[in-house]
Amino acid sequence: MLLKRKFILKTKEILIERLLFFCSLLSVVTTLGIILVLLFETLDFFKEVPVWQFLTDTQWTPLFVNKHFGILPLLCGTFLTTLIAISVAIPVGLASAVYLSEYASLKIRNIVKPLMEILAAVPTVVYGYFALLFVTPLLRKIIPDLSGFNSLSSGIVMGIMIIPLISSLSEDAMRAVPMGLREGAYAVGSNRLQVALRIVLPAALSGIIAASILAISRAIGETMIVAIAAGQQPRLTLNPLVPIQTITAYIVQISLGDTPHGTLEYRTIFACGMSLFIMTFILNIFSFKLKRRFQEIYE
Amino acid sequence: MDPTFKIHGLSAFYGAKEVLKGININILPNSVTAIIGPSGCGKSTFIRSLNRINDLILNFHTAGKVFYHNQDIYAKDVDVFDLRRRIGMVFQKPNPFPKSIYDNIAYGLRIHDFTTREMIDEIVQKSLKKAALWDEVKDSLKQNALTLSGGQQQRLCIARTLAIEPEVILFDEPCSALDPISTAKIEELIHQLKQNYTIIIVTHNMQQAARVSDYAGFFLLGELIEFDKTEVIFKAPKDKRTEDYITGRFG
Numbered sequence A: 001m002l003l004k005r006k007f008i009l010k011t012k013e014i015l016i017e018r019l020l021f022f023c024s025l026l027s028v029v030t031t032l033g034i035i036l037v038l039l040f041e042t043l044d045f046f047k048e049v050p051v052w053q054f055l056t057d058t059q060w061t062p063l064f065v066n067k068h069f070g071i072l073p074l075l076c077g078t079f080l081t082t083l084i085a086i087s088v089a090i091p092v093g094l095a096s097a098v099y100l101s102e103y104a105s106l107k108i109r110n111i112v113k114p115l116m117e118i119l120a121a122v123p124t125v126v127y128g129y130f131a132l133l134f135v136t137p138l139l140r141k142i143i144p145d146l147s148g149f150n151s152l153s154s155g156i157v158m159g160i161m162i163i164p165l166i167s168s169l170s171e172d173a174m175r176a177v178p179m180g181l182r183e184g185a186y187a188v189g190s191n192r193l194q195v196a197l198r199i200v201l202p203a204a205l206s207g208i209i210a211a212s213i214l215a216i217s218r219a220i221g222e223t224m225i226v227a228i229a230a231g232q233q234p235r236l237t238l239n240p241l242v243p244i245q246t247i248t249a250y251i252v253q254i255s256l257g258d259t260p261h262g263t264l265e266y267r268t269i270f271a272c273g274m275s276l277f278i279m280t281f282i283l284n285i286f287s288f289k290l291k292r293r294f295q296e297i298y299e
Numbered sequence B: 001m002d003p004t005f006k007i008h009g010l011s012a013f014y015g016a017k018e019v020l021k022g023i024n025i026n027i028l029p030n031s032v033t034a035i036i037g038p039s040g041c042g043k044s045t046f047i048r049s050l051n052r053i054n055d056l057i058l059n060f061h062t063a064g065k066v067f068y069h070n071q072d073i074y075a076k077d078v079d080v081f082d083l084r085r086r087i088g089m090v091f092q093k094p095n096p097f098p099k100s101i102y103d104n105i106a107y108g109l110r111i112h113d114f115t116t117r118e119m120i121d122e123i124v125q126k127s128l129k130k131a132a133l134w135d136e137v138k139d140s141l142k143q144n145a146l147t148l149s150g151g152q153q154q155r156l157c158i159a160r161t162l163a164i165e166p167e168v169i170l171f172d173e174p175c176s177a178l179d180p181i182s183t184a185k186i187e188e189l190i191h192q193l194k195q196n197y198t199i200i201i202v203t204h205n206m207q208q209a210a211r212v213s214d215y216a217g218f219f220l221l222g223e224l225i226e227f228d229k230t231e232v233i234f235k236a237p238k239d240k241r242t243e244d245y246i247t248g249r250f251g
Ligand SMILES: Nc1ncnc2c1ncn2[C@@H]1O[C@H](COP(=O)(O)OP(=O)(O)O)[C@@H](O)[C@H]1O
Pocket: B014, B019, B037, B038, B039, B040, B041, B042, B043, B044, B045, B046, B057
């Protein structure tokens, strides 16, 4: 009797373990599947369009009669919006991290942190319309030349969106700096700002850089805001006032349009997706490595 | 001689918990005062109250008065950053900044507006010599301080403190994480430093207290049980509890 119960228990345990294993396997297999599809479609694409042309042609007109497949204009759009986004997000996010970690009382922190998390939980489509219908008209009062669609307001709003990411990860890195270091700095007569900027910030630097890289990768992959507010005109320009198109926004445009499946035009989105994937993948690895290095120092 | 510190009825609290109860001591200049007592009796809290470094701890507050040259350091108008510059501190666990050996010392100078390169170079060298570390690091000033041994790190922290020329140096169990050789070096150093500085050292090592100090105070459960010349405390303590402690009967 007892033996039998033991046997049932054991079988149950094995079954649960198998089930859990299967669930984790599912996500690995899915990821692998996505990468494989991306890879094969991309290879098909490059059978027709030489890699060299893809990387150097300065025009992106796959839907026109006179077709060009140069990713540079899209890359440029992505670069521009990302640059604007991180120029907003890194200074503000870092300042907020310094404030939360070195200045704020427990009470204030307990109010600000959940608010930040709400900011991070707003659907990006809301941010997109916020950029298009609020920020752009506002900026137009100052810059009359600003187009209705532009990289400036998308970039700024994208920056606002990633502030919580940078702030919270940088704050974690700064909190991990041992209290003893701060005490050592205060003991030689430092004030708070000196401790924050000259001791804690440098000591947390690799964690902060990791956070920033993650934020950059987030900005590169961001889709809704730019699809809604930045325009649909692939253009090799660094002018933030005119409509552009990012890699992600192009993918959305084709996915939602009526381009027939299986055609070369359709396959462009896989080549674009692959480019995105490679960029963010490299950035994420970089960020991960930095973070690990940081943890090694203090543990 | 005019005391450096006059401490009147100093009590200290973490939240509602009273961990120092009405301490009265005078600390004389150019002397070494040892603070002894079993762990948890409030030794660290006591010396950390003297440069207000414990202000960093949430919920910490004090009652009573601490006069540093007749200035109440807990008065409202006190510039606490300047106070800490004049009352240096070396901690139990060596805490060099994750910067170069040179920058560890230069940091304190730069924040106090010693700006010329020559001046900083000179003080860095002078401080490292005073801390008996110069010969070991003079060829590697650009090296990260975290690569030094524990004993070297602690001497670097002493050099960092000496560089900004405080008047008082507080040591909170500076040798408890160190090997006997490093400990001997630091004791020797403390002995020399007393010529120019007023020193207060917390230690749980009786021999160390006997070796380095001129005065000693015995703390127990947040109270100062006895304070006297070191030889009196160790040879003829007046309180039974002091005697029990130094003869190792408890603690
Ligand atoms: N940050 C703190 N918060 C609350 N209680 C503390 C804190 N630091 C020390 N204490 C308590 O205060 C008492 C005295 O501690 P401490 O001054 O560190 O003693 P000692 O240095 O003699 O070992 C102990 O009971 C300790 O638990």
